[in-house]
Amino acid sequence: MSHVSTQTIPDASKVMLGATLAWVAVLIYASSNSLVSLLADIGAQNRVMGRNVITYCNLLFVGSLMSMVPMLLMFWRDWTWDNLRALGRKHWVILTLSAFFSSALTPGLFFYALEHTTVTNVVLMGRIEPPLFLLAAWLILREEFEPWSFVAGLVALAGAVVMILMNNQGTAFMLGKGEIGALLATLSYIASTLIARTGLRGIPMGIFAIYRTAVGTTFYFFLALYLFGPDHFEDVFHPVVWQWVWIYAVIVVIGGQFAWALGLKYARSGDVSLATSFSPLAAILIAMLMLGEDPGPGLIPGGAIILVAVGIGQYGRLRRRHREDGVMRQEAQDRALEHEGEVNFKGA
Numbered sequence: 001m002s003h004v005s006t007q008t009i010p011d012a013s014k015v016m017l018g019a020t021l022a023w024v025a026v027l028i029y030a031s032s033n034s035l036v037s038l039l040a041d042i043g044a045q046n047r048v049m050g051r052n053v054i055t056y057c058n059l060l061f062v063g064s065l066m067s068m069v070p071m072l073l074m075f076w077r078d079w080t081w082d083n084l085r086a087l088g089r090k091h092w093v094i095l096t097l098s099a100f101f102s103s104a105l106t107p108g109l110f111f112y113a114l115e116h117t118t119v120t121n122v123v124l125m126g127r128i129e130p131p132l133f134l135l136a137a138w139l140i141l142r143e144e145f146e147p148w149s150f151v152a153g154l155v156a157l158a159g160a161v162v163m164i165l166m167n168n169q170g171t172a173f174m175l176g177k178g179e180i181g182a183l184l185a186t187l188s189y190i191a192s193t194l195i196a197r198t199g200l201r202g203i204p205m206g207i208f209a210i211y212r213t214a215v216g217t218t219f220y221f222f223l224a225l226y227l228f229g230p231d232h233f234e235d236v237f238h239p240v241v242w243q244w245v246w247i248y249a250v251i252v253v254i255g256g257q258f259a260w261a262l263g264l265k266y267a268r269s270g271d272v273s274l275a276t277s278f279s280p281l282a283a284i285l286i287a288m289l290m291l292g293e294d295p296g297p298g299l300i301p302g303g304a305i306i307l308v309a310v311g312i313g314q315y316g317r318l319r320r321r322h323r324e325d326g327v328m329r330q331e332a333q334d335r336a337l338e339h340e341g342e343v344n345f346k347g348a
Contacts, residue, residue: 018266022275025260030282032252034290039244046240053235054244056111057224061233062241063249064103064217070254071213075206083204091203094195095211101192103216108223109185117178123280125182127160130276133190137269140194148316149270155309160280163302193272196264209261270320274313281306 036059043054113122130153138145196208224232235241263272281303 014266015268015271018263019268019271019275020263021259022263022267022272023278025256025263026275026279027282027286028252028256028259030279031286031290032248032256033283034287035248035251037291039248042244043240048235048238048240051235053238053241055235057228057232058236058241059245059248060107060253061217061221061224062236062245063253064213064220066246066249067253067257068210068213071206071210075204075210078204078206079210083207087203087207094198095203095208096215098192098195098208099212099214099216100219101188101195103212104219104223106185106188106192107220108227109181109188111224112227113178113181113185115178116181117176121164121179122182123283124160124164125179126186127157127280128183129186129190130156130274132186133193133272133276134269136190136194137197141197141269143269146268146270146316146320148319149274149313152274152309152313152316155312156278156280156306159302159305159309161302162305163280163284163296163298166296166298166301193264196261197269205261205265209257213257270313270317274310274317278306278310 036056039054039059040052043052047053110122113125131150134146134150134153137143221233263275267275284299284303
């Protein structure tokens with residue numbers, strides 16, 4: 001009796017769940033700037049000795065600390081001696097690197113960029129992330145290269161460029177300290193994403209989430225002190241900060257990180273890239289709704305180009321799905337013929 005070898009096929013429901021959560025995370029992160037702006041306005045109306053105590057750094061630091069409470073309640077069962085003993089030196093290196101890149105270096109570089117250039121220029125530099133991520137996933141993680149997703153990322157980048165150039169009304173784009181900081185922050189973000197995709201394959205979710213948040217917050221605290229000075233966190237324990245920061249912690253830190261982590265665990269790299277391609281348009285639309293901002297003349301042409309990019313990515317995913325379905329049907333037919341050949345008497 002012969003044994004038929006089968007190829008491991010990803011669970012379609014988990015892939016769909018990962019893609020959905022990646023989109024949810026992107027929408028949450030796209031709303032984070034608007035949410036932080038609202039909280040900063042509240043801080044401006046409740047100044048302490050002339051200072052706005054609700055700063056980006058205070059929001060991130062306190063929000064990360066507050067997010068540890070639900071993480072511990074949800075994932076404490078993962079912190080068993082058996083799970084910890086199963087982790088080797090390589091796993092701890094991955095955890096530490098992920099904590100440093102995602103919770104310390106990346107936000108620190110973004111804050112540095114925002115201090116030296118405009119938000120729109122930071123967004124422009126960040127649009128190189130989707131196509132670069134696909135290339136990195138292909139070269140480093142040896143994932144299948146998805147050309148349609150790559151083209152969609154490039155088209156979305158073109159849409160972001162159109163938006164910013166039209167909104168700048170012909171003003172020249174200068175590559176200064178802020179733009180370089182945004183570029184380095186984007187590269188750091190790609191590195192953290194690749195590390196997370198690698199680490200989540202062999203590390204329990206609870207250990208990954210809690211360790212990354214705790215160690216990353218510690219890294220970030222000392223990095224911010226180095227970059228911004230020893231008095232940078234002097235208002236971090238003020239009641240006004242803790243009165244409002246839970247909104248940021250629940251929506252952005254907890255909701256965004258959980259959705260993003262699970263999305264990275266189950267989604268294909270093309271799904272992640274497609275979702276992040278929609279981020280600039282989503283951020284502009286959310287700012288219109290939450291803050292009443294005028295998106296400028298670049299919204300319609302740039303947004304139309306980004307929607308074309310989304311359509312290209314969806315078309316590529318449909319082609320991939322039809323191809324996979326065809327392969328599965330062919331394998332089923334081959335297995336049926338193989339079993340047919342194993343039976344001598346067929347009753348006719």
